[in-house]
Amino acid sequence: MPIKASTNINMDRAQTTYTYEKVEEIAKFLLAKPGVKPPKIGIICGTGLGGLADTLVDKVDVEYKDIPSFPISTVKGHAGKLVFGNIGKTPVVCMKGRFHMYEGYSMSQVTLPVRVMKLMGIKVLCATNAAGNLNKNFQVGDLMIIKDHIFFPALGGFNPLVGPNDPRFGPRFHGLSDLYSRELKAVAEKVGKELNITLREGVYAMNAGPSFESVAECKMMIAVGADVVGMSTCPEAVVAAHAGLKVFGMSLLTNDCILDYSFGPASHHEQVLSVGESRGDDVKKFFLNFIKAIPDSTLED
Numbered sequence: 001m002p003i004k005a006s007t008n009i010n011m012d013r014a015q016t017t018y019t020y021e022k023v024e025e026i027a028k029f030l031l032a033k034p035g036v037k038p039p040k041i042g043i044i045c046g047t048g049l050g051g052l053a054d055t056l057v058d059k060v061d062v063e064y065k066d067i068p069s070f071p072i073s074t075v076k077g078h079a080g081k082l083v084f085g086n087i088g089k090t091p092v093v094c095m096k097g098r099f100h101m102y103e104g105y106s107m108s109q110v111t112l113p114v115r116v117m118k119l120m121g122i123k124v125l126c127a128t129n130a131a132g133n134l135n136k137n138f139q140v141g142d143l144m145i146i147k148d149h150i151f152f153p154a155l156g157g158f159n160p161l162v163g164p165n166d167p168r169f170g171p172r173f174h175g176l177s178d179l180y181s182r183e184l185k186a187v188a189e190k191v192g193k194e195l196n197i198t199l200r201e202g203v204y205a206m207n208a209g210p211s212f213e214s215v216a217e218c219k220m221m222i223a224v225g226a227d228v229v230g231m232s233t234c235p236e237a238v239v240a241a242h243a244g245l246k247v248f249g250m251s252l253l254t255n256d257c258i259l260d261y262s263f264g265p266a267s268h269h270e271q272v273l274s275v276g277e278s279r280g281d282d283v284k285k286f287f288l289n290f291i292k293a294i295p296d297s298t299l300e301d
């Protein structure tokens, strides 16, 4: 039997699971919750960095399991809820827990919350993550502003924008040369100086995970210009920028990547959690001040 062109689409890769109407329905469901104000900024809390959500004022929590069509968190260090509230006078929403490709979620599922937050009204997406350090001038515990990324899964065809494009989400073709907002990077640099928190800047590489990198993979990533590596962030950043959001990314360097065969096998997750805990206060301090420093004009239509 001849195969029809439409059945030839690899639905695992295609961004077709959630229609615009479905995303809108989820956004409206959340906005109808008592006490929820339309957020201006969305914050994705990386592994072990959920403490940031606890600092919001006038909080409203909504568990992922109670949101229709939402995935649930399966990774230790990701609580699995949206937290609405204020930082200063700005209404924000925090994802206390994100979704990863290695959990078995499709790219549509991984990036669904970004589109939901966009339709709730956010103008800025701040994505945080825990990452392994590849740069010999950086150290565990450092905070790094993401100035660009290398999205390895997308280069291999796992781009969240693969599939039929609904222009209400964004254009079919979309350039990424200004993916991470230079304006927000400048605000962050100023805030870092004022708080006396050292902020590195560098390139984040995404490995789909869940395996940590081999020695040869780490060396390859360094050779192509990566400073840190993690298993997230790029999908959410691409979908946010496609939707016209300004994107800010920050990595907490939780472990050194292993570049030497004399080390035994290493799984870094427990260290990731403990460094997240020990550096959590600086992450909170930085974001509370950073959000307050974002000019009102950046958060307007």
Ligand SMILES: O=P(O)(O)O[C@H]1O[C@H](CO)[C@@H](O)[C@H]1O
Residues within 6 Å of the ligand: 045, 046, 047, 075, 098, 100, 128, 129, 130, 131, 209, 230, 231, 232, 233, 268, 269, 272
């Ligand atoms: O990127 P986040 O979610 O911060 O988490 C990072 O930490 C986990 C590995 O310990 C992986 O999920 C990796 O991506």
